[in-house]
Amino acid sequence: MRMTPAHVRWLLLLVLLVLWEALPRAGVVPTLFLPTLSGSLLALWQDKAEYFANLLVTLNEVLIALIFACGGGVLLGLVIGASGVMRRLMLPLASSLFAVPLVVLYPLFTAWFGIGSESKIVFASVYGLLPTLLGTAAGVQTIDHHLVTVAASMGANRRQQILRVYVPATIPTVLAALRIGGALVIVGVVVAEMLTSSAGIGFLISRYRTLLDSENVFAAILLVLFLAIAFDAIVQFVERRTAGWQRSGQGTGDGASFA
Amino acid sequence: MLRFRSIWFARLAIILAFFALWEIAPRVGLMNERLLPPLSDVIAALIGLLGSASFYPHLGTTLFQTLLAFLIAVPAGAILGILIAENRFASEVFKPLVFFIFSIPKSIFLPMFILAFGIGLTQKVAFGVFSTIFIVMMTAFAAIASVKEEHLRVARSYGASTMQVVLRVYLPSMTPVLLEAVRLAMIFNFTGILLAEMYASRRGLGNLIGTWGMSFQLDQLLAAIILISGLSIVFNETIRALELRLEHWRG
Amino acid sequence: MPAATDGTVAVSSLSHTYGAESGEGTLALQDIDFSVAKGRFVSIVGPSGCGKSSLLMMLAGLRHPTSGEILCGGAPVKKPDPERIGVVFQEASLFPWLSARKNVEFPLSLRGVPQKVRTEKALHALELVGLKDFAERLPHELSGGMKQRVSIARGLVQDPQILMMDEPFAALDEQTRFSMGDELLRIWDETHKTILFVTHSLSEALYLSDEVLVMSARPGRIIDRIEVDLPRPRTFEVMSSPRFVELRERIWQQIRH
Numbered sequence: 001m002r003m004t005p006a007h008v009r010w011l012l013l014l015v016l017l018v019l020w021e022a023l024p025r026a027g028v029v030p031t032l033f034l035p036t037l038s039g040s041l042l043a044l045w046q047d048k049a050e051y052f053a054n055l056l057v058t059l060n061e062v063l064i065a066l067i068f069a070c071g072g073g074v075l076l077g078l079v080i081g082a083s084g085v086m087r088r089l090m091l092p093l094a095s096s097l098f099a100v101p102l103v104v105l106y107p108l109f110t111a112w113f114g115i116g117s118e119s120k121i122v123f124a125s126v127y128g129l130l131p132t133l134l135g136t137a138a139g140v141q142t143i144d145h146h147l148v149t150v151a152a153s154m155g156a157n158r159r160q161q162i163l164r165v166y167v168p169a170t171i172p173t174v175l176a177a178l179r180i181g182g183a184l185v186i187v188g189v190v191v192a193e194m195l196t197s198s199a200g201i202g203f204l205i206s207r208y209r210t211l212l213d214s215e216n217v218f219a220a221i222l223l224v225l226f227l228a229i230a231f232d233a234i235v236q237f238v239e240r241r242t243a244g245w246q247r248s249g250q251g252t253g254d255g256a257s258f259a
Numbered sequence: 260m261l262r263f264r265s266i267w268f269a270r271l272a273i274i275l276a277f278f279a280l281w282e283i284a285p286r287v288g289l290m291n292e293r294l295l296p297p298l299s300d301v302i303a304a305l306i307g308l309l310g311s312a313s314f315y316p317h318l319g320t321t322l323f324q325t326l327l328a329f330l331i332a333v334p335a336g337a338i339l340g341i342l343i344a345e346n347r348f349a350s351e352v353f354k355p356l357v358f359f360i361f362s363i364p365k366s367i368f369l370p371m372f373i374l375a376f377g378i379g380l381t382q383k384v385a386f387g388v389f390s391t392i393f394i395v396m397m398t399a400f401a402a403i404a405s406v407k408e409e410h411l412r413v414a415r416s417y418g419a420s421t422m423q424v425v426l427r428v429y430l431p432s433m434t435p436v437l438l439e440a441v442r443l444a445m446i447f448n449f450t451g452i453l454l455a456e457m458y459a460s461r462r463g464l465g466n467l468i469g470t471w472g473m474s475f476q477l478d479q480l481l482a483a484i485i486l487i488s489g490l491s492i493v494f495n496e497t498i499r500a501l502e503l504r505l506e507h508w509r510g
Numbered sequence: 511m512p513a514a515t516d517g518t519v520a521v522s523s524l525s526h527t528y529g530a531e532s533g534e535g536t537l538a539l540q541d542i543d544f545s546v547a548k549g550r551f552v553s554i555v556g557p558s559g560c561g562k563s564s565l566l567m568m569l570a571g572l573r574h575p576t577s578g579e580i581l582c583g584g585a586p587v588k589k590p591d592p593e594r595i596g597v598v599f600q601e602a603s604l605f606p607w608l609s610a611r612k613n614v615e616f617p618l619s620l621r622g623v624p625q626k627v628r629t630e631k632a633l634h635a636l637e638l639v640g641l642k643d644f645a646e647r648l649p650h651e652l653s654g655g656m657k658q659r660v661s662i663a664r665g666l667v668q669d670p671q672i673l674m675m676d677e678p679f680a681a682l683d684e685q686t687r688f689s690m691g692d693e694l695l696r697i698w699d700e701t702h703k704t705i706l707f708v709t710h711s712l713s714e715a716l717y718l719s720d721e722v723l724v725m726s727a728r729p730g731r732i733i734d735r736i737e738v739d740l741p742r743p744r745t746f747e748v749m750s751s752p753r754f755v756e757l758r759e760r761i762w763q764q765i766r767h
Contacts, residue, residue, distance in 0.1 A: 005351030012356070033375045088266050093273065099442075099495030100488040101313070101450035103457065104465075106471020107480055112294055146603060153570055153597040154617035154664075155590045164620070168607045187364035194369070195457060202367070209370040217370050224367050232362060245606040245648050 014200050035215040039120075044219035051204070051223060058200040061189045068121070069128030070181045074223045076129075077136025081194075091137060098130050106192055124188030132181030139173025171242055179235045186228050236256045271315040296478040305482035321464040324380060325452045328387025333444050336392040337437065340399025354400060366451075369458055378459045383452055390451030391444045398440035402433040435505055442498040449491060516583050517548035517704040519569065524578030526564065537729040539565060543577065544723055544732060546704055548671070551695075553707045553715035556725030557765050562708045563600075565730065566676045569706065570597045582672055592617045596665030596703075597674040604649040604657055604664075610636065611645040614664045619715030635663035640698060655686040662697065672704045679714070687711075688746070691718055693746070712761050716754055717744060724761050734764055 003011075020037045023029045031039075044051060080086045080094075108125050113119040143166065151165045193202025201220050208216035282298040284290040294303075308314045343353045369386060378380035406429055414428050456465025464483060471480040524542040527534035539562045546552045554562045567573040567578055571590040580587045583594055590597075614632035623631075636642050639659040649657055654745055658678055665673055676741045679687045691714060698705055709715050715722045716738055724734035736757060740748055 005348065008352045009356060012352075027504070034369070069499055085266075089269050089273075094271060096492050096495065099446050099491045101446070101453050101491060103450055103454045104487050106483050107457070107468050108477070108484065111472050111475055111477055111480070146599070146601075147605060150597075150599060150603045150605075151616075151620075152538060153572055153590045153599075154592045154620060156620050160620055164616075165605070168605070171607075183362065183364070187366055190364065191366045191454065194367070196473075205367060205370055209373065212374075214374055221367050221370075225363055228363055245650060 029084055032212060032214050039215045040218035040222060043213075044214040044222065046183045047219075051201075051219070054199055054201050054204050055223065055227075057117065058189055058193065058202070061117050061124065061193075061200065062186055062227075065121045065124035065128065065185045065189060066182055068125035069185050070132050070178050072125070073129045073132025073181055074177055077133040078140055078170065080133070081137035081140030087137065087141075091134075094130060094134055094137075098134065102127050102130075103191065106195055109192075110196050112244075113248065117199075120189050120192040120197065120200070123192045124185045126211065127188035128181040128185040133185060135177035135180050136173055139176065140170065142173070143169045172239070174241060175235060175239045175242070179232065179239075182231050182235065183228060186224070186231060190224050204237050260380035263432050293475070294477065296481065300478050301485065304478040305485060308479065308482055308486070314348040317462050317464055317467050321452060321456065324383045324387060324456075324463070325449055328384045328391065328452060329445060329448050331384070332388040332448060333395055335388070336395025336444070337399045337402075337440065339392075341403060342404035343396070344400045350400075357393055357396050357400075361397055365390055365393075366454060369455060372455070373459055378461070383455045383460070383463075386455045387448050387451045391448040394447050395440050396442050398436060398443060400441070402436035403409075405436050406432040417502035435502055438498055438502050438505070442495060442502075445498075446496055447492070449487075453487070488494060518546060518583060519672060519706065520545040520579075520581040521569070522579050522581075523573045524565075524568070524577045524580065524610050526561070526577075528570070539575070540729040542730070542732055544735070546706065546721075548704055549702045550721060551698060551705045551707065551719045552711055552723065553719040554723045554725060555709060555712055555715045555761060555765070556730060558710060560725045560727050561643075561730035562725055563676050565725075566597075566674050566706065566708050570595055572597075592725045592739045593668045594670050595672045595674055596668065596670040597656060598658075598661045598665040598673065598678045600677045601681050604660055606649050606713045607752060609646050609648055609667055610641060610652065610660045610663075613649070613660055616664065631667050632663070635667040636660070638666065638700065639663045639693070653686075654682050655690055658682065658690060659693065662694070664701070666697070667700065670703070672706070675705065675707045677709055678707075680710070687714065688717070694718065712758050713749060715761075716740070716757055717749060722757075722761065724763070724764055735760070736761065740745050 017037060020034070024031045024034050024036045024039075080090045102123075105126060107117070109119040109123050113122055146167050148161050148170065151161050156164060189200070190202040190205075193200035194206045195202075197203040197206075201224055205217055205220040205224075208214075208220065278298055281295070282329075284299045285295045287290040340357075342348045343357070354507060368389070370384045372382045372389070378384055410428050410432065411424065416426050419427065452463075453465040456463035457469045458465075460466045468483050470478060470481065471477070521542055521544050524539060525537070527540040528539050529534040542565065551747065554565065555564045568575050569582070569587065571587040585594075587595070604610075605616065608616065611629065611632045615628040618628045618631060633642060633645060636645050639662050641656060641659055641663065644652060644656060649660070652660065661678065662673075665675075681689050682690060694705075695718060697703075707715070707718060719738050722734075722736040722738060723732050724736065725731065727731045737758065740751070740753060746758050
């Protein structure tokens with residue numbers, strides 16, 4: 001049997017998982033740096049009540065921040081992308097701002113909003129907003145305006161042109177932006193929790209790190225990874241269902257496609 | 260011409276309005292002055308920082324770590340990316356993996372780096388490289404993809420040597436994309452280093468920012484934010500200007 | 511109103527200037543005068559940039575000329591009216607998120623026609639263009655020729671008396687292009703529509719039409735009007751007949767530069 005690239009990829013993953021278990025077990029790598037995979041999963045299982053409670057805190061922050069970041073980003077992106085003047089006025093400003101390492105704003109937000117959920121939500125919203133905005137604005141420009149003329153030739157009024165042409169044509173863009181923005185919102189929330197907080201998965205990561213409890217640090221990291229991958233998979237699923245028409249010729253270089 | 264200039268004025272007006280609001284809102288009591296010190300106070304704090312000798316070791320540490328991580332991650336990522344993209348099998352195996360790793364949050368691995376390397380220079384640089392290398396690899400993939408097969412065929416059919424093909428086809432085609440890699444790499448890298456410093460460190464800008472936030476020294480905190488934003492924007496715009504310059508050249 | 515559905519087209523002293531509002535504009539179309547009798551197939555040819563597509567846009571009510579009058583079916587054209595005029599565009603211009611059937615239903619759905627009637631009419635139109643079995647396919651699952659046939663079905667679904675076609679086959683390869691031409695002639699034969707067909711291919715124009723209007727380079731004027739007296743039904747061989755070659759040469763002499 002010939003090895004296809006997908007086989008090699010699965011094999012690599014398998015080797016990685018085996019090594020993750022074997023190396024610390026054999027003492028090649030200190031368990032402080034890398035605890036065994038089974039140990040981490042066990043830790044996750046044993047403290048499942050605590051993980052679940054903190055996961056809820058994180059999820060709640062993520063959801064609210066998603067509404068602000070993606071809602072705001074998509075809306076602003078549409079407004080800016082649809083108007084030539086706004087585009088020329090705002091896009092250079094937005095992409096300059098994109099260069100700023102936004103993480104430095106977090107201490108400001110904790111000073112303003114305390115170390116509870118509010119500061120995480122604000123930070124993650126700001127963190128996810130710009131890329132969503134830029135993505136949407138760029139996507140709006142790729143809309144085939146000829147289709148609007150076509151609809152007009154069939155007697156579509158302005159409202160119908162917007163609802164029946166612009167809206168469906170923007171869906172893939174919005175979903176793509178949601179994918180980027182959502183990933184950033186998750187990172188934003190968890191990183192903020194890691195820096196200063198009293199609850200959430202990020203908080204657990206940092207607390208267990210100070211306790212030098214590597215197994216639990218990894219357990220929490222695995223949980224965040226799972227969250228990020230699950231979110232991505234959901235958006236991809238929706239993309240396939242609603243925007244299958246967009247993916248015609250183009251190859252899928254998507255991350256999670258291991259198969 | 261006139262329109263171009265008016266866009267510039269409008270943009271400038273937006274920025275000025277932002278700063279003016281920052282100055283006025285706390286002064287007239289629209290914002291709590293303790294939570295948002297007026298711009299003038301923050302600028303005074305910035306001048307104070309730049310005038311104090313104790314600030315420079317922090318700034319130096321951060322810039323040195325950033326530069327070091329950058330100098331490792333960009334060439335390493337570019338070379339790895341090009342090697343992968345140039346080999347069909349390797350690119351089919353590794354490209355999805357790199358895309359995957361790129362898409363997962365990397366900041367959450369920060370504690371691993373502390374457990375492995377402590378909280379010194381090595382850890383910061385290693386984390387900076389880790390934060391940066393995947394975006395560089397992805398851009399390198401795009402760079403290779405931007406080299407057109409037709410151009411290679413034309414060059415070869417006119418008897419260009421390998422060296423000539425590299426210098427005359429690959430390099431000019433790839434330069435804009437590689438510049439983009441440099442630009443994005445710096446954003447990711449600087450963020451990574453600052454985050455690592457904010458998370459656990461003894462010195463550096465990130466360390467200062469964290470401390471100032473906790474102790475409510477917001478004028479200093481905002482001064483540092485302005486400085487960091489300024490540095491990032493200047494670097495970013497320089498690279499973008501270079502990109503634009505190159506585009507003009509290429510016509 | 512029988513007058514509005516009689517399928518004639520009349521254009522009188524139509525001129526158009528771009529940027530007319532700002533003072534000095536570019537004269538794009540100048541003194542266009544022609545009329546088309548019901549059920550005729552008329553092509554408009556001319557060098558690229560002569561304004562033939564703009565002219566069609568105005569005939570379809572999508573743009574307004576600076577001056578002049580357009581009558582379709584005896585009534586002036588102020589805005590798009592798909593019950594009077596069907597339009598088929600360059601490239602497929604199908605909505606990529608809608609199936610072939612939904613694309614054809616689109617103009618009906620804009621008017622709130624009940625779903626059952628819509629489906630019925632759309633399937634009928636798709637049958638006319640030979641695509642009934644592909645009704646539920648998305649555009650990206652169809653070939654270029656099939657997409658253009660869906661476009662034609664969409665133009666015909668409201669049974670307008672006039673069909674305006676703007677270089678509909680320009681993006682297709684030569685072979686598909688001529689088989690689409692035959693297909694169009696068959697549909698024309700079955701439906702007796704008046705067809706106005708813009709193209710830059712002289713062979714295509716002569717092969718399909720009863721009459722060819724030749725436009726000059728900008729500012730676009732009609733510089734010749736050719737009655738194509740080749741017998742129908744036409745086949746591929748007609749293109750090598752002496753009369754065809756002669757007419758082609760006559761147009762070619764006028765538009766080449």
